[in-house]
Amino acid sequence: MVTGRAGAWYEAPVQTAPTGSIVETEDDPTPIVLIVATTLRRAEETPKLAAMMRNAKGNVALRSTVDPQAATIRFGDGRVCVVRGVAADTDVTISTDVNRMADEDAPKPKVAGAATHARLALTASKVLEPPIGPWRDEARRFWARIEHHPRTPRGVHVVCTDERSQITLGVEPVEFEIHGTAHRLTALFTGGTVFGQEVLDGHLYAVGSLEHLAELTGRSIDVMTGRL
């Protein structure tokens, strides 16, 4: 029998509250809970947003308009906890098409409860869209998270098709190429999209083996769900 362990695309156990973070998740979290928590942890990196989260009080639900996915963010006592579903005591509900959030022409989310909880709604809108950098910076940040995984390609060349610029991540020889617009590259590198799905949908292009396509897809899910 062949030996040697298959590379896990989802190896690390979930950290319910990573060191230094005020953002926790429920036990056995759903994907959308992990994604929301990862977004909030990114917001924590901006001092102003971190302060907004610490000072917030109330419950905000994020609900998909196209499937049953939903999560509730509970702000209070200087901490944040993300749980599955729309809680009965939700103050603000944000409804959005989760499949189109990365699109440039994504429909605007609908917010219910903002009139009576304006401050909470404003906090939620800010922390759920933390600042992001230029695509090159986000690419380097993404790479720093995934490069040590044993099945990540050694070198990845990224071509931005609308800015006509490119960078190489990792070392030569380049084993894989990713092509796409600055917007789609940024969405990928910030954990907003799943690489394989982006390629299947024609938003990004790939040059390389299916093995590397699959492994990079796994890494993109890891980054999206906060496992890397």
Added chain:
Amino acid sequence: MEAAAVPGWLDEHDVRWVKTESVSLDGLVVGKHLGRAKFAKMLPRGNAITELVLGYDIGGTPYLAWWDAWRADALGDIYQRPDLDTLVVAPDRAGTANVLCDFVDESGAAIPSCPRGVLRHVLGGLADRGFAARAAFEIEAMLFTDALEGARRRHFADLTPMATNVPVGYLHHNSRQQLAFVDETIRRLDGLGIEVEGWHDEAAPGQLEINLVPSDPLVACDAVVRAKQVMREVAMEQGHVVTFMAKPSAEYGNGLHVHHSLTRDGEPVFYAPDGAMSPTVRHWIGGLMASADALTSFACPTINSYRRMVGFAAAPTVASWGEDNKSAAIRVLSIEPKAARIEYRVAGGDANPYLVLASVLAAGVAGLDAATELPPPIAVSGWGLPPGRFPHLPTSITRAADALEADTGLTAGLGPAFVGFWVNTRRWEWLMFHTTGGDPMATAVTPWELDRYFELA
């Protein structure tokens, strides 16, 4: 049978077509229909088949989030190596033979994610330690009067059980309604050389249980795979549908209980008169208990599996063992020398028999190797206990996968490459549920589960 004897055998039985049968990780039976000349020409390595048969989920979506060493850089073939000991004339189709196959690579080496190969690997380790095992499965299924096409159109909802709606088991009133189905099933199983020990009506409306005779572990698993396939085909041909889904409705679920026994030098290892267990038995059961959480990943492989794991519904809910205790995960029957055995009761009807038995045996071997002592037995009902009295078995596909990943002894026994791939597939199943329409807040079986598992699990 040797490869050289195959042409003569095909002549003797007037075989024109050979149906190759392999089993995927999700228990799907996959293969090809080969003309006799092609089949004979491909021996001994067997015919090529796309590697996707081990590379897609039960819903047909390719696993596009990790890779493995046995897969080609792009997309390639693997091979179905026939086990010629399983070559048999098809009882349902003139001029056809069926043969079970292992997945191998181009060189003929075993592929670590082949379920049949995983069991062979574990049995090799058992034999190296001087033991031989036998096993027998209890197959539970639910039979509905509806025809397959109509059931598909209704997404397997609101079907009519082939029995009274009253959930009482062992009713001959129900058995009589199922007789035409069971008679034809047993006729075909006889033709395949699979001996049925008995069958009966079971607790859920339309549920029946078929018990297969004990045999060599590989043969026992082969029999389950073939029996389930026959049951699906007979139901379809008679205008009905059958499911092995762990929990297709709010009624009792479908289990796949497996009994195993060990012998050493011909003597039954599990025989323990007066409850005096040998160190071997203690360590074996200790191994099963130490890996109880990890074993659940194989025993309960789908999102739906965990709906079956509720109290007072025949499925165990806590990690426990007990002498003749049907509420325990591990039921020990040790007082009769010829019937001394262990019944593992966690597995659902949706489990892959090769992986369930391989993991149970590997856990026992790990217990022997580590001289694992067993915890106290459960002498009371395993259902309705206050929290914390006995550890609860994993309650989700992700928790079971986490437990398996952390179980180094079981992983070593099954093969790290296989376990890594399997754990990824279970996390993928979790991802598919949540991102393709499954409702994690639902307290009852969802349309997503019925669509995904009813027909194929």
